[in-house]
Amino acid sequence: MFDDDDMIMISALQHAMFCERQYALIHLEQIWAENRFTAEGEALHERVHRERHESRRLFREEYGMSARSLKFGLTGKCDLVEIWLDPNTKKPIRVNPVEFKRGRKKANDVDRVQLCAQALCLEETFSLPIEKGEFYYLQERRRVSADIDDDLRAKTVAITAQIRAINACEKTPIASYDKKRCDACSLIDYCMPKYATKSVRRYMQNQIKAGLTSLCESC
Ligand code: SF4
Structure with missing residues (x-):
């Protein structure tokens, strides 16, 4: 019991x-x-x-x-x-x-x-x-x-x-990315499954790249 x-x-x-x-x-x-x-x-x-x-x-x-x-x-x-x-x-x-x-x-x-x-x-x-x-x-x-x-x-x-x-x-x-499942998951932004197996360095590079792209788009 x-x-x-x-x-x-x-x-x-x-x-x-x-x-x-x-x-x-x-x-x-x-x-x-x-x-x-x-x-x-x-x-x-x-x-x-x-x-x-x-x-x-x-x-x-x-x-x-x-x-x-x-x-x-x-x-x-x-x-x-x-x-x-x-x-x-x-x-x-x-x-x-x-x-x-x-x-x-x-x-x-x-x-x-x-x-x-x-x-x-x-x-x-x-x-x-x-x-x-x-x-x-x-x-x-x-x-x-x-x-x-x-x-x-x-x-x-x-x-x-x-x-x-x-x-x-x-x-x-640990997260493992599955497109069908993860793209329907409300926690995807917290979980970040795509970066689970990547290094922190690679993750930061991607984030900076994404930030620069959006900055250029708004110029
Ligand atoms: S995004 Fe959701 S479904 Fe995908 S690994 Fe994370 S918690 Fe699981």
Whole structure:
């Protein structure tokens, strides 16, 4: 069991899967910068979390619900949790996490791992098994079901272990430039991945050259 000081934010799993260095910059060095993707994602989640909680006789909707798991050391907010109640006891009998996404379905497992982490937390909160969750893709305006299966659970647990290993060594991994990934990263200006393997001298020469070019252009 983990205690409150040793929790990993569910959002951190996404950062670590995207890039371990990005995870360390955000969560160890407390560096954050917005770009279009992060700003749009943030605005979407704020809007979702402000939605009213709906309640019918045997069904509840909780937007922006906080959840945590002491067993896995995870904590975070779920966009929407749908809860079905037993007609006799009025206790929850089924729980369905729904994660809202701005874009389309991703080819990789990043979103599924985030949903699985929410499911692990909600299973502990409600003492109920959760075998499925859903995504709501705004661009496509449709819900997509996702299995919370053993493989996904193992992957999610492995990523939390990977994060704990980064935390334990307290070292930010060295950058490695990958055009597709880094050009979409909001931290590229802090990270400077193109210069990670170049010498400081070469870096300074490039900076001076770039400065002189922009000076000449403004003459
Ligand atoms: S710029 Fe690239 S290497 Fe640096 S944090 Fe972002 S994704 Fe990782």
